[in-house]
Amino acid sequence: QVQVMESGGGLVQAGGSLRLSCTTSGLIFDDYHMGWFRQAPGQKREGLSCIKMNGAGGTDIYYADSVKGRFTISRDNAKSTLYLEMDSLKLEDTAIYYCAADDGRVGCSNSWAVQYFQYSGQGTQVTVSS
Numbered sequence: 001q002v003q004v005m006e007s008g009g010g011l012v013q014a015g016g017s018l019r020l021s022c023t024t025s026g027l028i029f030d031d032y033h034m035g036w037f038r039q040a041p042g043q044k045r046e047g048l049s050c051i052k053m054n055g056a057g058g059t060d061i062y063y064a065d066s067v068k069g070r071f072t073i074s075r076d077n078a079k080s081t082l083y084l085e086m087d088s089l090k091l092e093d094t095a096i097y098y099c100a101a102d103d104g105r106v107g108c109s110n111s112w113a114v115q116y117f118q119y120s121g122q123g124t125q126v127t128v129s130s
Contacts, residue, residue, distance in 0.1 A: 001026050002024070002025070002026040002027050002101070002118075002119045003024065003025045003026055004022060004023075004024050004100070004119050004120055005022065005023050005099075005121050005122070006021070006022050006098065006099045006122070006123060006124040007020070007021050007022075007124060008020040008021050008124060009096075009097060009124030009125045009127075010125075010126070011127045011129060012089055012126070012128055012129070013089075013130070014090060014128055015089065016089050016128075017085070017086060017087045017088075017089065018086045018126060019083060019084065019085050020036070020083065020084040020099075020124060020126075021081055021083055022036075022083070022084075022099030022121065023080060023081050024080055024082075024099075024101060024119075025080075027103075029080035030053065030077045032101045032102060032103055033050055033051070033101070033103075033104065033106075033107065033117070034050065034073075034082045034099070034101055034102075035047065035048070035049055035099075035101075035102070035108065035111070035113075035117060036049050036050075036073065036084045036097060036099055036100070036114060037098050037100060037115040037120075038093075038095035038096060038098065038126075039095055039096050039098070040092075040094060040095040040096075043095070045115040046064065046066070046095075046112075047064060047110075047111045047112040047113060047115045048063070048067050048071065048073075048084070048097075048111055049062060049063045049073040049114070050062050050102075050108035050113065050114045051073045051075050051108065052108040059075065060108065061073055062108065062109065062110050063111055064111040064112070067086075070087050070088045070089075071085065071086050072084070072085040073085075082099055084097070086126070089128045091128050091129075091130060092128075093126060094126060094127050095125075095126060096123040096124065096125050096126075097123060097125075098120045098121055098122075098123045099120060100114050100115070100117035100119060100121075101117055101118065101119040101120075102114075102117035105118065
């Protein structure tokens with residue numbers, strides 16, 4: 001059984017930073033595309049970023065325009081952990097943030113696809129205050 005678990009959310013002032021983490025079980029982490037999406041109250045899901053192994057020992061990464069330059073996704077395959085470093089947080093970043101995993105059926109060639117990945121967690125709340 002695949003499990004995805006996010007952590008690291010919380011309350012932060014505008015301009016501050018948070019780092020989200022995501023651990024998985026029941027899958028071979030290295031073989032999966034990983035990503036983050038979020039959903040704010042009354043809003044649609046928004047794919048933020050995805051990261052995949054590119055077969056040359058490196059990673060390919062994609063970001064939504066709304067977070068490009070402020071958020072950094074990374075993965076530690078040895079720890080089967082995904083991260084999202086969020087800097088310069090804005091009020092509009094307030095949302096529930098979800099980690100997601102894909103075995104390749106959806107693919108990681110842009111950020112919006114993350115919301116369609118097969119597996120995701122329960123989410124972690126990020127609240128940015130003024």
